[in-house]
Amino acid sequence: MKLSNRNGWKLIPALLLLFTAQGVTAQQYELNSKDEQTRIRIQVNDRITWSVSKYGQVVLPEVVIGMTVNGTVLDEDPEVTSRRESETAESFEAVLPVKSRIIENDYRELQLKFANDFELHFRAYDHGVAYRFTTSRSGNIEVDSETLEISFPAGTTSYFPQEESMYSHYERSYLFKGIDTIRTGEFASLPILFNTKDDLRILFSEADVFDYPHLFLAGSGSKTLHAQFPKGVAATKPDPSSADRNVIITEEEPFIAATEGTRTFPWRFFVITNDDADLIRQNMVMQLSRPQILEETDWIQPGKIAWDWWNANNVFGVDFKSGLDTRTYKYYIDFASEYGLEYLILDEGWTKSTTEILECNPDLDVKELIRYGREKGVSLILWCLWKPLDDNMEEILDTYAGWGAKGVKVDFMQRADQYMVNSYTEIAKACADRKMLVDFHGAFKPAGLRSAYPNVISYEGVRGNEHNKWADYITPEHNVTLPFTRMAVGPMDYTPGAMHNAQEINFSVSFGRPMSLGTRAHQVAMYVVYESPLQMLCDTPSAYMQDEKTARFISGIPTVWDETKVLHAKVAEYVAVARRQGDDWYIGGMNNWDERSLEIDLSFLPAGTYEMTIFQDGINANTYAEDYRIESRTVNRSDQLSMDLAKGGGWTAVLRRK
Template structure:
């Protein structure tokens, strides 16, 4: 063989090797081996996922358009590396568990043109994200997220009518392929593919817009993002609304060296594991503030849902000092840490420095302090945005303990950054934050533990004007919205009705389902700032119910979902210290569940439980309190009425 032939052979081998390298496939399995992620690098980058070898997410491409270059098209793979992550995370404000195990296997693929793709496989699912290393700021024109599922897939679809949204949606249970082209939803969204649940959401969302997903008229979903907002004019309500006038042709202007949000997929054939999942927290950035000891979660007496309709008092109820002292007295009596002053405490919604003249705010806050009750102030996002530091300094001067920010209704990059700015500036001043009128949690609560809760759901307030907050709806939330993070649902209704007797009454609202359905929410629903939404007068008239609710913690050391089916029923046990708390909820179908007490350590226990009364199916207010002795060998039969529930508090027997 002459030199020319040798050179030709060497070149051919190199070209063949490069081509082979360019077409490589990578498999990444979860630590328990059940979840497998396959990544294919060819003309584009595709990934898929399976559970126990069964395809769940079918091959779909991923790419990102940055500075007119499409990362992921014609990729040139430079290197790959793998590692196992196994960390124990101590949670500052634990919504599920005091410690979380962050256990996964990771694959990092580095490509020419200064970008990488990172994939992770957890026992509970999978995730991926882009990372770039450019010197200068970049424009992200778009990111393609293409998700394909098995034929015949079903979806709980939180359909949006507009990209301007409070994320207050009902979940449409339908065939994925039945959704016409262009219909789109916010996250989280739950798909059932080949009998396996796939919960799609995102984590570590910073300086980047929220992801929405559009239907394709088939068994797939594709990314949709709100563009960068360039110009907005006041809407019909200029203190809170905006009319979008001009948008950019890109979705983010951001640092060129950064990691982008995780695309998160909880994958399981066990609905219990879906409700237990905390992937969003584990995939988000660590705590960004030095001191978290001041953060005090708690229960809250809330005024707006019950329209301040207290009675049996010798003063006129309303937005005044006397009414809120009544709320403070109620909170103090039952050991509630806070009250909220919702809309109306300020003279106008646009001036947050001038209290309503009928409310002596400083006197009220001082009165609350003397009773051990803090005050949280509601406000619209726009006035706060316009002079944030001045307003927050004033709230601290008054002695407020936190803020409730409302009506954001946008999910673009500016609004994501606004959330972080609120969290950061409030943390500097030791103020708690509750985001109402908000998009879903996406990891900010890990970086800033002073962020207590988010609405971003269709919650109890909708009982005031409609009939959509059914037990069926309530049984979707633990498996979809709550997987993303805490929920400001606002439970605690003391007027409880069945399908026939329910009425939507704005100033004197009620709930669908039984009283015990409401009790159970204090165990099932996660929120470190948990509301008692009803009228304090009603609670005073129901001391047995109120005393029971007041014993419920708002943070947890350990969580176990014992029995569950999406949209049908759930049975949860949670531990706080040495005590256990259990809650069960059902939809409109009466059910019998069994509480297997084997999760308890050996010993003798006392359980105090609230169960649906014999007539709860006719009158939702009917319940029965039962106290009995149990051991870890006990199995309690729980009879739940239509729209019913059950709740119990378990402690060591004397």
């Protein structure tokens, strides 16, 4: 099969069936996946509804969709004027492969054209379904509202990232809740994972979200959830308690989006499977999002990054007083260089103030640090707040690029309305013009931007390690829920690498000297299990250098992957994956608080002999979480191993072909 570079989204010359548009009078349409296991049935009567069956079972009994544009309800008494069906098989290569270098995109599509200047597109994949609206109106339009009502089978439960407001960092715990217990007024950001009483998993999210707000799902105290969207923002004022980063929305528009009249709208998709591993294998956001816009991408380099903020610059064993100053950051650069880390981030505190971000604080010389880093082979990424960047983007990015910074970490966006979605795009484009990377923090989920602009190297939008500084809810159970929920829609800047680890009975909250729940090996395994082309080492360089074995092991793990195999997967309980870069394989496993052993079958390996180095829980890790051991052995594809996991444990192996 020939590959597309996806810069132009060329179809592969594989099987392609196309039925030309024709008048249709029937009010019921069907679309099946290629494996014939997934069936979409669409009903067009006085409204538009559809349902999904999988493996012969009704999985989504009824989904109601609609849109109101310029005061006109598009789906009111809809009339289908033509239909078109197609079958597509294509592949493209990812610039930053977080899961696999080659992404297959095989599906069947049904396009229904309606009399009211709109279309509905449905896609059926072997592992899921998707739909979107398109409109073909002259000039600009206002989208007043969009309807999505999803009815689930009785007894369906959810992993529900419940929000208190749509003004949010989107860093939530996944609450296990029955659908009918989600009350009116309760809502969640995406993605959301559902489980039917027949043990089918349904992951819901969206893709190709451009010039449009993100979708939230709200409860009704019944088996039906419905969409809600942030309105357009008409006016804001600074929040007196934190004027540098927070705003108060004082006026909203009557619409959710003011946009072009001829356009495609976001895809909404459902991954449907009886195998938890499919939630990790699938790549729906990339499959459904628009093609790459950037022509040159060789300058986009993944890597690992030393981070200062989580560890509060607590370096020790040195002959200088640490702080937000040039000397301390040269120490970070020396560490990064010694351990082969590609980047250092200067987080909050490097600028004159959080709003005066064109100047350094008096104790720090960023130009000197960039020069010193270049000498040592370490590039710098600069943190900044979104609000001052939005106010003066061109000058700020010109200045940072002129200094030689390789990227920005933009923080505290906290919104998902149309203006903010467009701001992400503007930042991505402006940084790409200057050959700079972007890491979004205080951010909503990935939803297609990194497909068009692969310099968007990672997103936060996850309740990650930083929360250990002030809370005790970043548990191993939470950590093994994330691969099936938040990570299922794109790269996740969880910021692993805590070197102060504790079992539940020994854990305490400390903002200045944080620790993690679970074992040291649990943290190490995140470097294989969690997907992020920019993977941080969150702890102080002094702690890593004090335990050189752990630091060397972590620093040798790549951040992008040619291939991924899911070996074991059960939501909120355990996960084990094998990933390949070149000829080398890496295996990572994590579990919840339940001690267990998982069998690892190495038959996925190509023929040959491999030297395997294993980083695993020590014999006393159940009581002393920092206990670990490293061992090496020779293996081949006929071998089977036991992955023994302590409570909140982990297991990581590096396999190099001999």
